[in-house]
Amino acid sequence: MNTVRKVEPNWPDHVEKPEEGVGAFELLKHLRSEFEGQAASELELTILMPCLNEAETLATCIRKARDYLDRAGIKGEVLIADNGSTDGSQQIAKEEGARVQPVSARGYGAALIGGIRAARGKYVIMGDADDSYDFSSLDAFVWELREGAQLVMGNRFQGGIAPGAMPFLHRMLGNPVLSFIGRLFFKIPVGDFHCGLRGFNRDAIRDLKLSSPGMEFASEMVVKASLNELDIREVPTTLSPDGRSRAPHLRTWRDGWRHLRFLLLHSPKWLFGVPGSTLLGAGLVGIAALIGGPLEIAGIRLDLLTLVASCFSVILGVQLLTFSLLTRVYAGEFGVLPKSKHLDRILPFLTLERQLQLAAVLCVAGLAGAGAAFSGWASSGFGDIVGNSTLRWFSLSLTSVAISVQLAAAAFLASFIRLPQPGK
Numbered sequence: 001m002n003t004v005r006k007v008e009p010n011w012p013d014h015v016e017k018p019e020e021g022v023g024a025f026e027l028l029k030h031l032r033s034e035f036e037g038q039a040a041s042e043l044e045l046t047i048l049m050p051c052l053n054e055a056e057t058l059a060t061c062i063r064k065a066r067d068y069l070d071r072a073g074i075k076g077e078v079l080i081a082d083n084g085s086t087d088g089s090q091q092i093a094k095e096e097g098a099r100v101q102p103v104s105a106r107g108y109g110a111a112l113i114g115g116i117r118a119a120r121g122k123y124v125i126m127g128d129a130d131d132s133y134d135f136s137s138l139d140a141f142v143w144e145l146r147e148g149a150q151l152v153m154g155n156r157f158q159g160g161i162a163p164g165a166m167p168f169l170h171r172m173l174g175n176p177v178l179s180f181i182g183r184l185f186f187k188i189p190v191g192d193f194h195c196g197l198r199g200f201n202r203d204a205i206r207d208l209k210l211s212s213p214g215m216e217f218a219s220e221m222v223v224k225a226s227l228n229e230l231d232i233r234e235v236p237t238t239l240s241p242d243g244r245s246r247a248p249h250l251r252t253w254r255d256g257w258r259h260l261r262f263l264l265l266h267s268p269k270w271l272f273g274v275p276g277s278t279l280l281g282a283g284l285v286g287i288a289a290l291i292g293g294p295l296e297i298a299g300i301r302l303d304l305l306t307l308v309a310s311c312f313s314v315i316l317g318v319q320l321l322t323f324s325l326l327t328r329v330y331a332g333e334f335g336v337l338p339k340s341k342h343l344d345r346i347l348p349f350l351t352l353e354r355q356l357q358l359a360a361v362l363c364v365a366g367l368a369g370a371g372a373a374f375s376g377w378a379s380s381g382f383g384d385i386v387g388n389s390t391l392r393w394f395s396l397s398l399t400s401v402a403i404s405v406q407l408a409a410a411a412f413l414a415s416f417i418r419l420p421q422p423g424k
Helices: 024-039 058-072 089-095 108-118 139-146 168-186 202-206 217-227 252-265 268-290 304-333 341-349 352-379 389-417
Strands: 043-051 076-082 099-102 121-126 151-155 198-201 232-236 295-297 300-302
Touching (some): 043 058, 043 108, 076 108, 108 202, 108 217, 121 139, 121 202, 198 217, 217 232, 352 389
Parallel strands (some): 043 121, 076 099
Antiparallel strands (some): 151 198
């Protein structure tokens, strides 16, 4: 009996996939409406606003955006990425001349991802629909985009934050700290990491394949743009108190943690590498200073307990460094992060066999040292250990064995990650 195989269409990023169960006629209508706008000459600018129950302020934002397009003589559109509003926002948008793109997946990032897919402009400027950003003053963004910038960030601290527009905790702690971490981790030349008003080249941002559904989408865009070496620039912009009577969608601690988590997970160097290097270095210094005997510094006597702590520090340091390496290998192999040029030069020398040889040397040396210490203890009839020399070398030997096991396990795991994948 012949069977019919169901084929899933490969939908382009810029075409919104229809709902399940849509009939052939409805499907054709959907595709026609999608491609009619693209068959015409491409628009230069899409002003994109994510929307979830913004009936109070949406009309004002759309009017400002349309007035800007008219005044600047730009061929563009105002696009509302609606995230399931129940207050009539969709109808308001249509009445004001905006195009509405429904986005069923919930979340700030999900709405923007759907909106970027549906955008018809060569450039996109996105901003919140709560009337906190001035859509009638976008000249600086458009200028930079026309000059070749691929991502243009607004900076509210340079442009001016009106009284009451930003909570004190966000202004003095959250945004400055997260922006500093972003600049430190990723060397991004941006002073306001989380400004909601930003412009970008549509195709360049689509190619990043952004996927964060929540507020951390703002961080993902900047981080991945930097990691992929996009041209990032910054212009001053203003922030006014929003015009809503309800509380904002942003939740300070929850969303702040999401931003920080995203930054950490996309920087194995700072999450694992830097702490690991610090612990390893401190431990080695301690071992070198104390392996020959106690040391007194400013009246403080450092002896066996400090040596044990140093050994423990070395073990933790090696563990974190292997985590850093493994995470970076995984991220590069599976496209979470761009492949590292430096790592690609090092990896050919870090073969499984070479790492196992190093692990074997450390293990044998450690077992030999532990055996010698045990033999010395045995020669004394297993009585009290006189002096600390035996304990010093025993601690160092066990540290060597522990590190050898870590390296061997990490070597096998790295090789497993890099196994050829079916279909690649």
